[in-house]
Amino acid sequence: MDSRKTDTALLLIRLILGLVFLAHGAQKVFGLFGGHGLQATVQFMTKSGMPVLIPYLVSFGELAAGIGFIFGFLTRIAAAGMFLEMLGGVFLIHWKNGFFMNWEGNQKGEGFEYTLTLCVICLALLISGAGAYSIDASMRRRALP
Amino acid sequence: MSSRYSNLALLVIRLAPGIVFFMHGAQKTLGWFGGHGLQGTVQGMTKMGMPQIVPYLVSLGELAAGLGLIVGLLTRIAAAGMFVEMLGAVLIVHLKSGFFAEHRGFEYPLTLCLVCFGILLMGPGAYSLDARMRRGRF
Numbered sequence: 001m002d003s004r005k006t007d008t009a010l011l012l013i014r015l016i017l018g019l020v021f022l023a024h025g026a027q028k029v030f031g032l033f034g035g036h037g038l039q040a041t042v043q044f045m046t047k048s049g050m051p052v053l054i055p056y057l058v059s060f061g062e063l064a065a066g067i068g069f070i071f072g073f074l075t076r077i078a079a080a081g082m083f084l085e086m087l088g089g090v091f092l093i094h095w096k097n098g099f100f101m102n103w104e105g106n107q108k109g110e111g112f113e114y115t116l117t118l119c120v121i122c123l124a125l126l127i128s129g130a131g132a133y134s135i136d137a138s139m140r141r142r143a144l145p
Numbered sequence: 146m147s148s149r150y151s152n153l154a155l156l157v158i159r160l161a162p163g164i165v166f167f168m169h170g171a172q173k174t175l176g177w178f179g180g181h182g183l184q185g186t187v188q189g190m191t192k193m194g195m196p197q198i199v200p201y202l203v204s205l206g207e208l209a210a211g212l213g214l215i216v217g218l219l220t221r222i223a224a225a226g227m228f229v230e231m232l233g234a235v236l237i238v239h240l241k242s243g244f245f246a247e248h249r250g251f252e253y254p255l256t257l258c259l260v261c262f263g264i265l266l267m268g269p270g271a272y273s274l275d276a277r278m279r280r281g282r283f
Contacts, residue, residue: 005266005267006151006266006267008266009262009263009264009266009267010263012259012262012263012266013158013259013260013263015259016255016256016259016260017256019252020252020256023244023245023252024245027245033244033245034245099168099178100168100169100172100178100179101246101253103249110246110247113165113168114246114253114256116161116164117161117162117165117253117256117257117260118256120157120158120160120161120164121158121161121256121260123157124154124155124157124158124161125154127150127153127154127157128150128151128154129150
């Protein structure tokens with residue numbers, strides 16, 4: 001396996017994952033891109049029975065992890081956090097709607113396929129780390145004697 | 146990155162698009178999981194103005210590529226095919242709906258698209274039928 005190709009692939013995978021979590025985090029925290037903002041997100045998620053800590057963790061976590069993935073900074077921590085969040089998303093939120101997205105409009109809500117996809121990709125990044133094109137790697141290089 | 150870790154990561158990341166494409170391919174080709182089956186899929190997609198070859202390629206391609214990605218057989222060909230299909234899905238089907246998946250936007254097909262491109266670059270890793278066959282232990 002050519003390591004330059006692997007590092008490029010890891011960079012691409014980090015970029016799309018980072019874009020997704022940054023966009024959703026910015027919706028939840030700042031109300032950008034048609035999102036509800038932090039107050040409404042907290043209200044909505046506590047109303048559905050979650051402890052008040054969860055919406056804060058989820059909102060800021062998605063924002064921070066998104067930025068972390070893009071720059072490859074604290075990548076494994078970001079991946080672990082988003083892996084857990086997406087695991088929760090699959091089982092607590094989307095499981096009841098089945099596997100598939102609700103793109104034909106005949107389900108009660110979205111199924112878990114996309115959430116599961118993100119969950120599995122985060123697990124892979126948790127195992128692999130960020131690759132060479134990352135702040136993590138450049139910090140490790142500088143730390144070497 | 147130790148190579149045992151990277152091979153494990155490759156196995157895990159193959160499973161993400163593998164499961165998704167197998168499920169959608171089985172819907173389109175076999176009518177499983179509440180899908181329309183091949184005839185219904187061909188009708189639906191030609192009605193949208195696509196040439197008749199496209200729904201056959203897409204349906205059988207998703208089924209075959211899904212299985213191929215899961216077991217790591219002809220992995221790069223499967224990844225290349227699904228990369229092209231998802232690029233088409235992003236540009237032709239989902240781009241007009243914006244980014245977010247809840248509005249049928251392109252974030253989900255774009256994620257699959259780039260992960261497939263990543264697998265195309267990296268190959269299947271050691272835990273795959275491709276690697277076993279290359280070692281002649283099949």
